[in-house]
Amino acid sequence: MQKVKISIMLIALMLSGSVNLLNAQGDKVPTVKLNNGWEMPRFGLGTFMASNDDCKRACLVAFRNGYRHVDTAHAYGNERGVGEAVKESGIPRGELWITSKLWPSEYGEGKTAEAIDKMLARLQLDYIDLLYVHQPVGDFVGAWKDMEKAVAAGKVRTLGISNFDDSDEVFSAIVDKMTVKPAVLQIECHPYAQRLDIREKIKPYNIQLECWFPLGGAMSQGVLLKDPVIKKIADTHGKSPAQITIRWHIQEGFSVIPGATNPDYIKENIEIFDFALSDDEMTTMRSLNKNQRFFNMTLEQKQGFVNMRMND
Numbered sequence: 386m387q388k389v390k391i392s393i394m395l396i397a398l399m400l401s402g403s404v405n406l407l408n409a410q411g412d413k414v415p416t417v418k419l420n421n422g423w424e425m426p427r428f429g430l431g432t433f434m435a436s437n438d439d440c441k442r443a444c445l446v447a448f449r450n451g452y453r454h455v456d457t458a459h460a461y462g463n464e465r466g467v468g469e470a471v472k473e474s475g476i477p478r479g480e481l482w483i484t485s486k487l488w489p490s491e492y493g494e495g496k497t498a499e500a501i502d503k504m505l506a507r508l509q510l511d512y513i514d515l516l517y518v519h520q521p522v523g524d525f526v527g528a529w530k531d532m533e534k535a536v537a538a539g540k541v542r543t544l545g546i547s548n549f550d551d552s553d554e555v556f557s558a559i560v561d562k563m564t565v566k567p568a569v570l571q572i573e574c575h576p577y578a579q580r581l582d583i584r585e586k587i588k589p590y591n592i593q594l595e596c597w598f599p600l601g602g603a604m605s606q607g608v609l610l611k612d613p614v615i616k617k618i619a620d621t622h623g624k625s626p627a628q629i630t631i632r633w634h635i636q637e638g639f640s641v642i643p644g645a646t647n648p649d650y651i652k653e654n655i656e657i658f659d660f661a662l663s664d665d666e667m668t669t670m671r672s673l674n675k676n677q678r679f680f681n682m683t684l685e686q687k688q689g690f691v692n693m694r695m696n697d
């Protein structure tokens with residue numbers, strides 16, 4: 386009788402939304418201990434191209450399905466959506482990993498400190514788990530100095546470099562010269578562009594790789610997910626090509642943040658911890674590499690980002 390009462394109470398609490406239970410998938414999301422000691426879930430939700438409202442909805446679906454890591458950026462214009470979802474979810478802050486990125490127009494000593502405070506306000510958070518310099522143009526060294534101060538002040542826990550694969554010079558300017566070392570590098574990476582050189586380059590620094598466009602991105606028009614080799618492996622496991630691709634990222638040791646607003650995709654993408662690719666299947670996936678990136682912009686073209694203003 387007592388057991389029945391407890392079960393009814395639990396069901397009532399779950400329906401009222403006042404308890405958040407991780408599903409079996411969420412429980413199994415692997416983490417990585419970064420070079421600064423913080424532990425980051427190696428799987429999360431990407432939010433590129435999502436409006437504030439769509440982003441909030443997507444985060445809430447994701448949280449209900451066990452996601453605890455969200456990747457946003459000032460440039461995406463949806464940090465408010467992330468913050469609202471975090472609040473509404475009721476999930477203890479310590480269980481979440483929230484990443485955002487500073488845009489080049491907010492780089493510079495003093496200026497970046499102000500930008501971080503505005504970011505915290507948009508996210509309605511006291512601290513950001515991982516803060517990136519989004520692009521390697523403009524005064525990213527000045528930005529990094531303010532980011533180091535934000536770490537010391539407890540406003541940010543981990544610093545990362547995003548798209549610092551454009552040249553050795555920009556990579557070295559942060560990695561070799563700054564006091565607080567980056568813990569994560571975020572770059573385009575997927576089975577068609579496996580980024581072997583940069584993966585070797587970051588190894589001595591113990592920098593974690595995090596992959597954007599892990600499914601090829603919207604610009605690829607789904608070409609990666611239509612690959613017959615991936616489709617064949619998917620059929621073997623009774624999984625989708627997206628699930629096989631994300632599972633490949635996880636088994637390669639990457640952090641992966643597939644973007645999705647479609648609730649079915651959000652659910653599907655985390656259902657990858659109940660199977661494993663064999664060594665042969667991993668070798669086959671690795672053979673798909675053809676250094677084919679879907680986003681191609683030179684460092685010179687990126688200089689224009691410095692003058693691109695964004696709303697607070």
Ligand SMILES: NC(=O)c1ccc[n+]([C@@H]2O[C@H](COP(=O)([O-])OP(=O)(O)OC[C@H]3O[C@@H](n4cnc5c(N)ncnc54)[C@H](OP(=O)(O)O)[C@@H]3O)[C@@H](O)[C@H]2O)c1
Nearest residue numbers: 431432433597598599600601602627643644645646647650
């Ligand atoms: N640092 C950078 O410069 C940078 C650049 C790009 C992206 N990022 C980050 O990395 C994240 C991932 O990249 P991304 O979102 O651009 O590309 P992506 O994750 O490779 O692909 C997202 C696209 O795939 C679709 N999709 C998601 N799950 C699917 C599934 N199971 N089956 C079929 N289609 C599926 C999505 O559709 P729906 O939207 O319809 O659900 C969306 O069109 C971004 O969201 C962002 O957080 C960072």
